[in-house]
Amino acid sequence: MATSPGQLADGSLRTPFGTIRGVLFDIDDTLVDLEYAMTTALREVSEHLLPGLDQAGWDRFGRIFTHETTHYYDRYLAGELTFNDQRLLRGRAALGHFGVDLADGEEAHQWLSAYGRLQPSYVRAFEDVVPILDALDAAGIPYGAVSNNVHDYQRAKLDGAGLDRIKRLVGTDTVGVAKPEPAIYLEGVRLLGTLPADTLYVGDNRMLDAEGSTAAGLLGVWLNRVGEPRQGYAGHEVTSLNGLIA
Known part of the structure:
Protein backbone atom coordinates (compact mmCIF):
# COMPACT_ATOMS: atom_id res chain seq x y z
CA MET A 1 0.00 0.00 0.00
CA ALA A 2 2.44 2.68 -1.11
CA THR A 3 -0.35 5.09 -2.01
CA SER A 4 -3.96 5.41 -1.04
CA PRO A 5 -6.73 5.38 -3.63
CA GLY A 6 -8.86 7.44 -1.25
CA GLN A 7 -6.47 10.41 -1.06
CA LEU A 8 -8.16 13.72 -1.89
CA ALA A 9 -6.69 16.97 -3.18
CA ASP A 10 -7.46 18.88 0.03
CA GLY A 11 -5.23 16.61 2.14
CA SER A 12 -8.03 14.45 3.50
CA LEU A 13 -8.58 10.74 2.95
CA ARG A 14 -11.70 8.90 1.89
CA THR A 15 -12.55 5.86 4.03
CA PRO A 16 -15.57 3.55 4.16
CA PHE A 17 -16.65 5.51 7.26
CA GLY A 18 -16.28 9.07 6.00
CA THR A 19 -13.62 11.55 4.94
CA ILE A 20 -10.88 11.89 7.53
CA ARG A 21 -7.82 14.03 8.27
CA GLY A 22 -6.27 11.96 11.06
CA VAL A 23 -6.24 8.49 12.64
CA LEU A 24 -5.83 7.41 16.25
CA PHE A 25 -5.22 3.80 17.25
CA ASP A 26 -5.58 1.81 20.42
CA ILE A 27 -2.36 -0.14 21.09
CA ASP A 28 -2.88 -3.46 22.87
CA ASP A 29 -4.39 -6.12 20.60
CA THR A 30 -4.91 -3.44 17.94
CA LEU A 31 -1.36 -2.51 16.91
CA VAL A 32 0.52 -5.12 18.93
CA ASP A 33 -0.45 -8.71 19.70
CA VAL A 123 5.44 -8.20 21.92
CA ARG A 124 5.11 -7.90 18.16
CA ALA A 125 3.12 -5.81 15.70
CA PHE A 126 0.29 -7.39 13.74
CA GLU A 127 1.03 -7.93 10.05
CA ASP A 128 -1.52 -5.31 8.93
CA VAL A 129 0.01 -2.47 10.96
CA VAL A 130 3.01 -1.42 8.85
CA PRO A 131 0.98 -1.41 5.57
CA ILE A 132 -1.68 0.89 7.01
CA LEU A 133 0.93 3.24 8.49
CA ASP A 134 2.71 3.28 5.11
CA ALA A 135 -0.57 4.21 3.42
CA LEU A 136 -1.25 7.01 5.91
CA ASP A 137 2.28 8.36 5.48
CA ALA A 138 1.88 8.29 1.69
CA ALA A 139 -1.38 10.21 1.99
CA GLY A 140 0.06 12.74 4.44
CA ILE A 141 -2.47 11.78 7.13
CA PRO A 142 -1.21 12.25 10.71
CA TYR A 143 -1.70 9.40 13.16
CA GLY A 144 -1.09 8.52 16.78
CA ALA A 145 -2.15 6.23 19.61
CA VAL A 146 -4.38 6.58 22.66
CA SER A 147 -4.01 3.87 25.29
CA ASN A 148 -5.46 2.81 28.63
CA ASN A 149 -1.99 2.44 30.10
CA VAL A 150 0.67 4.93 31.11
CA HIS A 151 2.63 6.81 28.46
CA ASP A 152 6.18 5.60 29.12
CA TYR A 153 5.21 1.92 29.39
CA GLN A 154 3.36 2.09 26.09
CA ARG A 155 6.13 4.13 24.47
CA ALA A 156 8.58 1.34 25.26
CA LYS A 157 6.10 -1.23 23.97
CA LEU A 158 5.65 0.53 20.63
CA ASP A 159 9.38 1.03 20.21
CA GLY A 160 10.08 -2.60 21.08
CA ALA A 161 7.56 -3.74 18.47
CA GLY A 162 9.26 -1.65 15.78
CA LEU A 163 6.59 1.07 15.81
CA ASP A 164 8.71 4.02 16.90
CA ARG A 165 7.31 5.91 13.88
CA ILE A 166 4.16 6.46 15.96
CA LYS A 167 5.28 9.68 17.62
CA ARG A 168 2.00 10.99 19.05
CA LEU A 169 0.97 8.97 22.11
CA VAL A 170 -1.56 9.61 24.85
CA GLY A 171 -1.56 7.49 28.01
CA THR A 172 -3.79 7.49 31.05
CA ASP A 173 -1.29 9.68 32.88
CA THR A 174 -1.22 12.24 30.07
CA VAL A 175 -4.56 13.78 30.97
CA GLY A 176 -5.34 11.89 34.18
CA VAL A 177 -8.31 9.91 32.83
CA ALA A 178 -8.84 6.61 31.03
CA LYS A 179 -11.08 5.52 28.17
CA PRO A 180 -14.01 5.95 27.77
CA GLU A 181 -13.65 9.47 29.24
CA PRO A 182 -13.85 11.90 26.29
CA ALA A 183 -10.79 13.90 27.37
CA ILE A 184 -8.33 11.13 26.54
CA TYR A 185 -9.52 10.79 22.93
CA LEU A 186 -9.69 14.55 22.52
CA GLU A 187 -6.09 14.93 23.66
CA GLY A 188 -5.12 12.62 20.82
CA VAL A 189 -7.12 14.76 18.42
CA ARG A 190 -5.33 17.86 19.72
CA LEU A 191 -1.95 16.27 19.11
CA LEU A 192 -2.94 15.45 15.53
CA GLY A 193 -4.17 19.00 14.92
CA THR A 194 -7.47 17.73 13.53
CA LEU A 195 -11.10 17.99 14.55
CA PRO A 196 -12.91 15.11 16.30
CA ALA A 197 -15.37 14.62 13.43
CA ASP A 198 -12.46 14.34 10.97
CA THR A 199 -10.55 11.80 13.07
CA LEU A 200 -10.84 8.03 12.87
CA TYR A 201 -10.35 6.07 16.07
CA VAL A 202 -9.88 2.31 15.81
CA GLY A 203 -9.45 -0.32 18.50
CA ASP A 204 -10.27 -3.89 19.46
CA ASN A 205 -12.49 -3.07 22.45
CA ARG A 206 -15.99 -2.32 21.23
CA MET A 207 -17.04 -0.31 24.29
CA LEU A 208 -13.82 1.54 25.14
CA ASP A 209 -12.58 2.12 21.60
CA ALA A 210 -15.46 2.23 19.12
CA GLU A 211 -18.31 3.39 21.31
CA GLY A 212 -16.20 5.55 23.61
CA SER A 213 -14.52 7.48 20.81
CA THR A 214 -17.82 7.88 18.96
CA ALA A 215 -19.38 9.38 22.09
CA ALA A 216 -16.45 11.83 22.18
CA GLY A 217 -17.27 12.97 18.64
CA LEU A 218 -14.74 10.92 16.67
CA LEU A 219 -15.39 8.34 13.95
CA GLY A 220 -15.10 5.19 16.06
CA VAL A 221 -14.35 1.84 14.44
CA TRP A 222 -14.35 -1.54 16.15
CA LEU A 223 -11.44 -3.76 15.05
CA ASN A 224 -13.03 -7.17 15.49
CA ARG A 225 -10.11 -9.42 14.60
CA VAL A 226 -11.57 -12.56 16.18
CA GLY A 227 -15.14 -12.34 14.91
CA GLU A 228 -16.94 -11.60 18.16
CA PRO A 229 -20.75 -11.37 17.80
CA ARG A 230 -22.03 -7.84 17.31
CA GLN A 231 -24.77 -8.26 19.98
CA GLY A 232 -26.70 -5.18 18.97
CA TYR A 233 -23.67 -3.09 18.03
CA ALA A 234 -24.72 -0.76 15.21
CA GLY A 235 -21.44 1.08 14.64
CA HIS A 236 -18.53 0.73 12.24
CA GLU A 237 -16.56 -2.53 12.19
CA VAL A 238 -13.55 -4.00 10.40
CA THR A 239 -11.81 -7.35 10.78
CA SER A 240 -8.40 -6.01 9.72
CA LEU A 241 -6.70 -2.63 9.61
CA ASN A 242 -6.63 -3.11 5.84
CA GLY A 243 -10.34 -2.34 5.88
CA LEU A 244 -9.84 1.24 7.05
CA ILE A 245 -9.08 2.71 3.64
CA ALA A 246 -11.47 2.62 0.72
Missing part, protein backbone atom coordinates in the same frame (compact mmCIF):
# COMPACT_ATOMS: atom_id res chain seq x y z
CA LEU A 34 -0.44 -8.35 23.46
CA GLU A 35 -2.46 -11.51 24.03
CA TYR A 36 0.25 -13.59 22.33
CA ALA A 37 2.95 -11.89 24.40
CA MET A 38 1.04 -12.40 27.64
CA THR A 39 0.10 -16.04 27.14
CA THR A 40 3.56 -17.02 25.86
CA ALA A 41 5.33 -15.40 28.81
CA LEU A 42 2.74 -16.79 31.24
CA ARG A 43 3.39 -20.33 30.13
CA GLU A 44 7.15 -19.89 30.32
CA VAL A 45 7.12 -18.57 33.90
CA SER A 46 4.42 -20.96 35.14
CA GLU A 47 5.38 -24.35 33.67
CA HIS A 48 7.25 -25.34 36.83
CA LEU A 49 4.07 -24.70 38.83
CA LEU A 50 1.80 -26.62 36.45
CA PRO A 51 3.79 -29.66 35.30
CA GLY A 52 1.95 -31.88 32.85
CA LEU A 53 -0.74 -29.32 31.95
CA ASP A 54 -2.07 -30.08 28.47
CA GLN A 55 -2.66 -27.54 25.69
CA ALA A 56 -6.33 -27.13 26.56
CA GLY A 57 -5.28 -26.33 30.10
CA TRP A 58 -2.77 -23.73 28.96
CA ASP A 59 -5.41 -22.18 26.72
CA ARG A 60 -7.75 -21.97 29.71
CA PHE A 61 -4.97 -20.56 31.88
CA GLY A 62 -4.30 -17.84 29.31
CA ARG A 63 -7.98 -16.95 28.92
CA ILE A 64 -8.39 -16.47 32.67
CA PHE A 65 -5.40 -14.14 32.84
CA THR A 66 -6.14 -12.15 29.70
CA HIS A 67 -9.95 -12.01 29.66
CA GLU A 68 -11.55 -13.13 32.91
CA THR A 69 -9.54 -11.08 35.41
CA THR A 70 -9.70 -7.67 33.77
CA HIS A 71 -11.63 -6.30 36.78
CA TYR A 72 -8.24 -6.13 38.48
CA TYR A 73 -6.95 -3.99 35.63
CA ASP A 74 -10.01 -1.77 35.98
CA ARG A 75 -9.12 -1.32 39.65
CA TYR A 76 -5.61 -0.32 38.58
CA LEU A 77 -7.08 2.30 36.22
CA ALA A 78 -9.22 3.56 39.11
CA GLY A 79 -6.10 3.98 41.26
CA GLU A 80 -7.01 1.18 43.68
CA LEU A 81 -4.13 -1.13 42.74
CA THR A 82 -0.61 -0.69 41.42
CA PHE A 83 0.25 -2.11 38.02
CA ASN A 84 2.21 -4.96 39.58
CA ASP A 85 -0.58 -5.62 42.10
CA GLN A 86 -3.15 -6.19 39.36
CA ARG A 87 -0.71 -8.36 37.42
CA LEU A 88 0.00 -10.55 40.45
CA LEU A 89 -3.69 -10.86 41.34
CA ARG A 90 -4.47 -11.97 37.81
CA GLY A 91 -1.68 -14.53 37.93
CA ARG A 92 -2.88 -15.85 41.28
CA ALA A 93 -6.43 -16.17 39.96
CA ALA A 94 -5.28 -18.13 36.90
CA LEU A 95 -3.01 -20.42 38.93
CA GLY A 96 -5.66 -20.84 41.60
CA HIS A 97 -8.05 -22.22 39.00
CA PHE A 98 -5.65 -25.19 38.75
CA GLY A 99 -5.18 -25.53 42.49
CA VAL A 100 -1.87 -23.68 42.76
CA ASP A 101 -1.42 -21.06 45.48
CA LEU A 102 1.22 -18.50 44.55
CA ALA A 103 2.52 -17.68 48.01
CA ASP A 104 3.47 -14.23 49.23
CA GLY A 105 7.13 -13.39 49.49
CA GLU A 106 9.95 -14.69 47.35
CA GLU A 107 7.87 -17.07 45.23
CA ALA A 108 5.46 -14.33 44.16
CA HIS A 109 8.33 -11.88 43.63
CA GLN A 110 10.21 -14.30 41.39
CA TRP A 111 7.10 -15.13 39.33
CA LEU A 112 6.21 -11.46 38.88
CA SER A 113 9.78 -10.44 38.04
CA ALA A 114 10.21 -13.23 35.51
CA TYR A 115 6.92 -12.41 33.80
CA GLY A 116 7.73 -8.69 33.71
CA ARG A 117 11.10 -9.43 32.13
CA LEU A 118 9.86 -11.91 29.52
CA GLN A 119 6.56 -10.45 28.36
CA PRO A 120 8.01 -7.42 26.51
CA SER A 121 10.31 -9.70 24.52
CA TYR A 122 7.28 -11.38 22.92
Whole structure:
Protein backbone atom coordinates (compact mmCIF):
# COMPACT_ATOMS: atom_id res chain seq x y z
CA MET A 1 0.00 0.00 0.00
CA ALA A 2 2.44 2.68 -1.11
CA THR A 3 -0.35 5.09 -2.01
CA SER A 4 -3.96 5.41 -1.04
CA PRO A 5 -6.73 5.38 -3.63
CA GLY A 6 -8.86 7.44 -1.25
CA GLN A 7 -6.47 10.41 -1.06
CA LEU A 8 -8.16 13.72 -1.89
CA ALA A 9 -6.69 16.97 -3.18
CA ASP A 10 -7.46 18.88 0.03
CA GLY A 11 -5.23 16.61 2.14
CA SER A 12 -8.03 14.45 3.50
CA LEU A 13 -8.58 10.74 2.95
CA ARG A 14 -11.70 8.90 1.89
CA THR A 15 -12.55 5.86 4.03
CA PRO A 16 -15.57 3.55 4.16
CA PHE A 17 -16.65 5.51 7.26
CA GLY A 18 -16.28 9.07 6.00
CA THR A 19 -13.62 11.55 4.94
CA ILE A 20 -10.88 11.89 7.53
CA ARG A 21 -7.82 14.03 8.27
CA GLY A 22 -6.27 11.96 11.06
CA VAL A 23 -6.24 8.49 12.64
CA LEU A 24 -5.83 7.41 16.25
CA PHE A 25 -5.22 3.80 17.25
CA ASP A 26 -5.58 1.81 20.42
CA ILE A 27 -2.36 -0.14 21.09
CA ASP A 28 -2.88 -3.46 22.87
CA ASP A 29 -4.39 -6.12 20.60
CA THR A 30 -4.91 -3.44 17.94
CA LEU A 31 -1.36 -2.51 16.91
CA VAL A 32 0.52 -5.12 18.93
CA ASP A 33 -0.45 -8.71 19.70
CA LEU A 34 -0.44 -8.35 23.46
CA GLU A 35 -2.46 -11.51 24.03
CA TYR A 36 0.25 -13.59 22.33
CA ALA A 37 2.95 -11.89 24.40
CA MET A 38 1.04 -12.40 27.64
CA THR A 39 0.10 -16.04 27.14
CA THR A 40 3.56 -17.02 25.86
CA ALA A 41 5.33 -15.40 28.81
CA LEU A 42 2.74 -16.79 31.24
CA ARG A 43 3.39 -20.33 30.13
CA GLU A 44 7.15 -19.89 30.32
CA VAL A 45 7.12 -18.57 33.90
CA SER A 46 4.42 -20.96 35.14
CA GLU A 47 5.38 -24.35 33.67
CA HIS A 48 7.25 -25.34 36.83
CA LEU A 49 4.07 -24.70 38.83
CA LEU A 50 1.80 -26.62 36.45
CA PRO A 51 3.79 -29.66 35.30
CA GLY A 52 1.95 -31.88 32.85
CA LEU A 53 -0.74 -29.32 31.95
CA ASP A 54 -2.07 -30.08 28.47
CA GLN A 55 -2.66 -27.54 25.69
CA ALA A 56 -6.33 -27.13 26.56
CA GLY A 57 -5.28 -26.33 30.10
CA TRP A 58 -2.77 -23.73 28.96
CA ASP A 59 -5.41 -22.18 26.72
CA ARG A 60 -7.75 -21.97 29.71
CA PHE A 61 -4.97 -20.56 31.88
CA GLY A 62 -4.30 -17.84 29.31
CA ARG A 63 -7.98 -16.95 28.92
CA ILE A 64 -8.39 -16.47 32.67
CA PHE A 65 -5.40 -14.14 32.84
CA THR A 66 -6.14 -12.15 29.70
CA HIS A 67 -9.95 -12.01 29.66
CA GLU A 68 -11.55 -13.13 32.91
CA THR A 69 -9.54 -11.08 35.41
CA THR A 70 -9.70 -7.67 33.77
CA HIS A 71 -11.63 -6.30 36.78
CA TYR A 72 -8.24 -6.13 38.48
CA TYR A 73 -6.95 -3.99 35.63
CA ASP A 74 -10.01 -1.77 35.98
CA ARG A 75 -9.12 -1.32 39.65
CA TYR A 76 -5.61 -0.32 38.58
CA LEU A 77 -7.08 2.30 36.22
CA ALA A 78 -9.22 3.56 39.11
CA GLY A 79 -6.10 3.98 41.26
CA GLU A 80 -7.01 1.18 43.68
CA LEU A 81 -4.13 -1.13 42.74
CA THR A 82 -0.61 -0.69 41.42
CA PHE A 83 0.25 -2.11 38.02
CA ASN A 84 2.21 -4.96 39.58
CA ASP A 85 -0.58 -5.62 42.10
CA GLN A 86 -3.15 -6.19 39.36
CA ARG A 87 -0.71 -8.36 37.42
CA LEU A 88 0.00 -10.55 40.45
CA LEU A 89 -3.69 -10.86 41.34
CA ARG A 90 -4.47 -11.97 37.81
CA GLY A 91 -1.68 -14.53 37.93
CA ARG A 92 -2.88 -15.85 41.28
CA ALA A 93 -6.43 -16.17 39.96
CA ALA A 94 -5.28 -18.13 36.90
CA LEU A 95 -3.01 -20.42 38.93
CA GLY A 96 -5.66 -20.84 41.60
CA HIS A 97 -8.05 -22.22 39.00
CA PHE A 98 -5.65 -25.19 38.75
CA GLY A 99 -5.18 -25.53 42.49
CA VAL A 100 -1.87 -23.68 42.76
CA ASP A 101 -1.42 -21.06 45.48
CA LEU A 102 1.22 -18.50 44.55
CA ALA A 103 2.52 -17.68 48.01
CA ASP A 104 3.47 -14.23 49.23
CA GLY A 105 7.13 -13.39 49.49
CA GLU A 106 9.95 -14.69 47.35
CA GLU A 107 7.87 -17.07 45.23
CA ALA A 108 5.46 -14.33 44.16
CA HIS A 109 8.33 -11.88 43.63
CA GLN A 110 10.21 -14.30 41.39
CA TRP A 111 7.10 -15.13 39.33
CA LEU A 112 6.21 -11.46 38.88
CA SER A 113 9.78 -10.44 38.04
CA ALA A 114 10.21 -13.23 35.51
CA TYR A 115 6.92 -12.41 33.80
CA GLY A 116 7.73 -8.69 33.71
CA ARG A 117 11.10 -9.43 32.13
CA LEU A 118 9.86 -11.91 29.52
CA GLN A 119 6.56 -10.45 28.36
CA PRO A 120 8.01 -7.42 26.51
CA SER A 121 10.31 -9.70 24.52
CA TYR A 122 7.28 -11.38 22.92
CA VAL A 123 5.44 -8.20 21.92
CA ARG A 124 5.11 -7.90 18.16
CA ALA A 125 3.12 -5.81 15.70
CA PHE A 126 0.29 -7.39 13.74
CA GLU A 127 1.03 -7.93 10.05
CA ASP A 128 -1.52 -5.31 8.93
CA VAL A 129 0.01 -2.47 10.96
CA VAL A 130 3.01 -1.42 8.85
CA PRO A 131 0.98 -1.41 5.57
CA ILE A 132 -1.68 0.89 7.01
CA LEU A 133 0.93 3.24 8.49
CA ASP A 134 2.71 3.28 5.11
CA ALA A 135 -0.57 4.21 3.42
CA LEU A 136 -1.25 7.01 5.91
CA ASP A 137 2.28 8.36 5.48
CA ALA A 138 1.88 8.29 1.69
CA ALA A 139 -1.38 10.21 1.99
CA GLY A 140 0.06 12.74 4.44
CA ILE A 141 -2.47 11.78 7.13
CA PRO A 142 -1.21 12.25 10.71
CA TYR A 143 -1.70 9.40 13.16
CA GLY A 144 -1.09 8.52 16.78
CA ALA A 145 -2.15 6.23 19.61
CA VAL A 146 -4.38 6.58 22.66
CA SER A 147 -4.01 3.87 25.29
CA ASN A 148 -5.46 2.81 28.63
CA ASN A 149 -1.99 2.44 30.10
CA VAL A 150 0.67 4.93 31.11
CA HIS A 151 2.63 6.81 28.46
CA ASP A 152 6.18 5.60 29.12
CA TYR A 153 5.21 1.92 29.39
CA GLN A 154 3.36 2.09 26.09
CA ARG A 155 6.13 4.13 24.47
CA ALA A 156 8.58 1.34 25.26
CA LYS A 157 6.10 -1.23 23.97
CA LEU A 158 5.65 0.53 20.63
CA ASP A 159 9.38 1.03 20.21
CA GLY A 160 10.08 -2.60 21.08
CA ALA A 161 7.56 -3.74 18.47
CA GLY A 162 9.26 -1.65 15.78
CA LEU A 163 6.59 1.07 15.81
CA ASP A 164 8.71 4.02 16.90
CA ARG A 165 7.31 5.91 13.88
CA ILE A 166 4.16 6.46 15.96
CA LYS A 167 5.28 9.68 17.62
CA ARG A 168 2.00 10.99 19.05
CA LEU A 169 0.97 8.97 22.11
CA VAL A 170 -1.56 9.61 24.85
CA GLY A 171 -1.56 7.49 28.01
CA THR A 172 -3.79 7.49 31.05
CA ASP A 173 -1.29 9.68 32.88
CA THR A 174 -1.22 12.24 30.07
CA VAL A 175 -4.56 13.78 30.97
CA GLY A 176 -5.34 11.89 34.18
CA VAL A 177 -8.31 9.91 32.83
CA ALA A 178 -8.84 6.61 31.03
CA LYS A 179 -11.08 5.52 28.17
CA PRO A 180 -14.01 5.95 27.77
CA GLU A 181 -13.65 9.47 29.24
CA PRO A 182 -13.85 11.90 26.29
CA ALA A 183 -10.79 13.90 27.37
CA ILE A 184 -8.33 11.13 26.54
CA TYR A 185 -9.52 10.79 22.93
CA LEU A 186 -9.69 14.55 22.52
CA GLU A 187 -6.09 14.93 23.66
CA GLY A 188 -5.12 12.62 20.82
CA VAL A 189 -7.12 14.76 18.42
CA ARG A 190 -5.33 17.86 19.72
CA LEU A 191 -1.95 16.27 19.11
CA LEU A 192 -2.94 15.45 15.53
CA GLY A 193 -4.17 19.00 14.92
CA THR A 194 -7.47 17.73 13.53
CA LEU A 195 -11.10 17.99 14.55
CA PRO A 196 -12.91 15.11 16.30
CA ALA A 197 -15.37 14.62 13.43
CA ASP A 198 -12.46 14.34 10.97
CA THR A 199 -10.55 11.80 13.07
CA LEU A 200 -10.84 8.03 12.87
CA TYR A 201 -10.35 6.07 16.07
CA VAL A 202 -9.88 2.31 15.81
CA GLY A 203 -9.45 -0.32 18.50
CA ASP A 204 -10.27 -3.89 19.46
CA ASN A 205 -12.49 -3.07 22.45
CA ARG A 206 -15.99 -2.32 21.23
CA MET A 207 -17.04 -0.31 24.29
CA LEU A 208 -13.82 1.54 25.14
CA ASP A 209 -12.58 2.12 21.60
CA ALA A 210 -15.46 2.23 19.12
CA GLU A 211 -18.31 3.39 21.31
CA GLY A 212 -16.20 5.55 23.61
CA SER A 213 -14.52 7.48 20.81
CA THR A 214 -17.82 7.88 18.96
CA ALA A 215 -19.38 9.38 22.09
CA ALA A 216 -16.45 11.83 22.18
CA GLY A 217 -17.27 12.97 18.64
CA LEU A 218 -14.74 10.92 16.67
CA LEU A 219 -15.39 8.34 13.95
CA GLY A 220 -15.10 5.19 16.06
CA VAL A 221 -14.35 1.84 14.44
CA TRP A 222 -14.35 -1.54 16.15
CA LEU A 223 -11.44 -3.76 15.05
CA ASN A 224 -13.03 -7.17 15.49
CA ARG A 225 -10.11 -9.42 14.60
CA VAL A 226 -11.57 -12.56 16.18
CA GLY A 227 -15.14 -12.34 14.91
CA GLU A 228 -16.94 -11.60 18.16
CA PRO A 229 -20.75 -11.37 17.80
CA ARG A 230 -22.03 -7.84 17.31
CA GLN A 231 -24.77 -8.26 19.98
CA GLY A 232 -26.70 -5.18 18.97
CA TYR A 233 -23.67 -3.09 18.03
CA ALA A 234 -24.72 -0.76 15.21
CA GLY A 235 -21.44 1.08 14.64
CA HIS A 236 -18.53 0.73 12.24
CA GLU A 237 -16.56 -2.53 12.19
CA VAL A 238 -13.55 -4.00 10.40
CA THR A 239 -11.81 -7.35 10.78
CA SER A 240 -8.40 -6.01 9.72
CA LEU A 241 -6.70 -2.63 9.61
CA ASN A 242 -6.63 -3.11 5.84
CA GLY A 243 -10.34 -2.34 5.88
CA LEU A 244 -9.84 1.24 7.05
CA ILE A 245 -9.08 2.71 3.64
CA ALA A 246 -11.47 2.62 0.72
